[in-house]
Amino acid sequence: xxxxxxxxxxxxxxxxxxxxxxxxxxxxxxxxxxxxxxxxxxxxxxxxxxxxxxxxxxxxxxxxxxxxxxxxxxxxxxxxxxxxxxxxxxxxxxxxxxxxxxxxxxxxxxxxxxxx
Amino acid sequence: xxxxxxxxxxxxxxxxxxxxxxxxxxxxxxxxxxxxxxxxxxxxxxxxxxxxxxxxxxxxxxxxxxxxxxxxxxxxxxxxxxxxxxxxxxxxxxxxxxxxxxxxxxxxxxxxxxx
Numbered sequence: 001x002x003x004x005x006x007x008x009x010x011x012x013x014x015x016x017x018x019x020x021x022x023x024x025x026x027x028x029x030x031x032x033x034x035x036x037x038x039x040x041x042x043x044x045x046x047x048x049x050x051x052x053x054x055x056x057x058x059x060x061x062x063x064x065x066x067x068x069x070x071x072x073x074x075x076x077x078x079x080x081x082x083x084x085x086x087x088x089x090x091x092x093x094x095x096x097x098x099x100x101x102x103x104x105x106x107x108x109x110x111x112x113x114x115x116x
Numbered sequence: 117x118x119x120x121x122x123x124x125x126x127x128x129x130x131x132x133x134x135x136x137x138x139x140x141x142x143x144x145x146x147x148x149x150x151x152x153x154x155x156x157x158x159x160x161x162x163x164x165x166x167x168x169x170x171x172x173x174x175x176x177x178x179x180x181x182x183x184x185x186x187x188x189x190x191x192x193x194x195x196x197x198x199x200x201x202x203x204x205x206x207x208x209x210x211x212x213x214x215x216x217x218x219x220x221x222x223x224x225x226x227x228x229x230x231x
Contacts, residue, residue: 004158032218043120043206043222044159089158093218101166103174104220106151106158 003027004092006107014115019077021110023090026071030092034104035064035075038087047088048075080114087111118142120223122207128229129197137192137226139207147210148190149174149220150182152203159206165190197230204228 005024013019023033031052036044050057050064050073057064063076077084090107123138141148146167151159151174161174165184179201181193190209194201204227208220 009156034218036222041224043208043224045222046219049218096172101172102218103161103164104159104218106160108156108158 002107003030004090004105004107006088006090006110008110009108010111010113012113012115013080015082016079019075019080019084019112019114021075021077021088021090021112023073023075023107024071025073025092027092027094027105028071029094030105031095032093033064033066033073034091034093035062036089036091036106037084038089038109044089077112080112082114082116085112085114120207120209120221122205122223122226124226125224126227128231129194131197131199131230133197134193134195135197135228137194137205137207137228139190139192139223140188141190141207141209141221142188143209143211143221144187145209145211145221146187147220148184149208149210150180150190150192151206151208152176152201153206153225154203162192162205194228199230202228202230 034049035047037047038044048062066073087109089109091104120141149164150162160176163182165171204225206225207223210220
């Protein structure tokens with residue numbers, strides 16, 4: 001049962017245009033969402049995040065939008081650059097047990113290719 | 117500041133062999149995690165630890181064991197390797213009370229093949 005879904009395995013865009021990566025989730029208990037970027041042969045690196053009490057968070061060229069009623073979030077990259085070519089993972093945070101324990105549930109990832 | 121380091125980078129095991137994947141972080145993070153990533157799949161949580169001496173199971177713990185005797189180290193043990201354990205293994209750490217809330221820092225991964 002996939003609780004975090006990235007339905008597009010891949011996306012190709014031209015340099016300078018907008019890249020939009022989508023993520024859907026099913027668990028209403030998720031209260032924080034993160035995007036990670038992963039290059040081949042490297043570990044994922046944190047990109048941007050958003051709390052469930054917000055609907056938008058912006059950091060430079062990267063903006064994450066959250067539509068809580070639709071259980072949908074998206075990552076916008078404007079303008080896209082060839083160096084943005086990587087796999088992007090959506091992750092959702094839920095609490096585990098009591099206290100400050102939590103876990104992240106990851107989607108399968110979307111391979112973004114930005115063509116020069 | 118090396119961050120999260122993992123050794124080895126690559127390993128080929130025969131069925132039934134055992135090995136330990138090493139993970140060390142130098143950021144004084146309390147929380148540490150082990151994930152596996154199968155081809156075309158997301159990361160699945162194997163085990164996690166909220167501090168030295170405390171470990172707990174994630175989504176896919178069968179076939180693995182962990183220990184956390186220090187804040188820095190979180191080794192993952194495979195006792196009887198099986199082909200289903202062929203995967204890329206990532207170690208991560210985090211410290212929830214910093215400004216980057218819930219961000220996990222990942223190591224470069226260990227690619228394991230069991231034949």
